[in-house]
Amino acid sequence: MTIAERWDAVETRLAKALQKTGRRREEITLLAVTKVFPAEVIREAYELGLREFGENYVQEFETKHPAVSDLGEAQFHLIGHLQSNKSRRAAELFHVVQTVDSPKLVRRLEEAAASTLDVMIEVKLSEEDAKAGCAPADLPELIDAIASLPKLRLKGLMTMPPWNEDAETTRPYFRRLRELGERHGVKGLSMGMSHDFEVAVEEGSTCIRVGTALFGRRVRK
Numbered sequence: 001m002t003i004a005e006r007w008d009a010v011e012t013r014l015a016k017a018l019q020k021t022g023r024r025r026e027e028i029t030l031l032a033v034t035k036v037f038p039a040e041v042i043r044e045a046y047e048l049g050l051r052e053f054g055e056n057y058v059q060e061f062e063t064k065h066p067a068v069s070d071l072g073e074a075q076f077h078l079i080g081h082l083q084s085n086k087s088r089r090a091a092e093l094f095h096v097v098q099t100v101d102s103p104k105l106v107r108r109l110e111e112a113a114a115s116t117l118d119v120m121i122e123v124k125l126s127e128e129d130a131k132a133g134c135a136p137a138d139l140p141e142l143i144d145a146i147a148s149l150p151k152l153r154l155k156g157l158m159t160m161p162p163w164n165e166d167a168e169t170t171r172p173y174f175r176r177l178r179e180l181g182e183r184h185g186v187k188g189l190s191m192g193m194s195h196d197f198e199v200a201v202e203e204g205s206t207c208i209r210v211g212t213a214l215f216g217r218r219v220r221k
């Protein structure tokens, strides 16, 4: 299948989920997740009309960046965990950092940002140790820290629930993120991936992060 055909299939699935909940297509950002794929894939997707791209690793995107930096309308989002020693580079390369999860990162990104930088707070909703993200109880502190700084602009909350083939199993996590957003007055919600974005959209997602369903399986060489 071509990227165009896969994109069509994603839009069809998305349209059904939107119809079910009475939401509009403009409420959803389709973030094309291009990790592992070469820069040519980003260019091809851009030619087709995709504009928002997600990458997981600062170093990987650094090598691709020269080949995509002329794509004037492209917005690149960092969706993988960010180590604070890479925050300077991240602030230079990305338009949005979706994985802010500590006061230290907040400070480093503010220092590194040339002008404004859009950020999201990654929230950890499960007890899995390996998962990055800020604990729900620490959200107020982080939200206040971002609000107090001139360059960082808080655009929403992001979460990556434990992987489960069955999207319904993930629904409570999506619901929880929406509730946290409502409680703390944060509007954007980055949640939902290839296999479960319909459920995420039903639960209020404003940004679905889709890799496999657009580009096929990732094979690391």
Ligand SMILES: *Cc1c(COP(=O)(O)O)cnc(C)c1O
Pocket: 033, 035, 056, 079, 080, 160, 193, 194, 195, 209, 210, 211, 212, 213
């Ligand atoms: C890889 C990745 C995605 C995309 O996953 P797919 O299942 O390929 O759609 C979304 N979000 C994050 C944080 C990822 O690391």
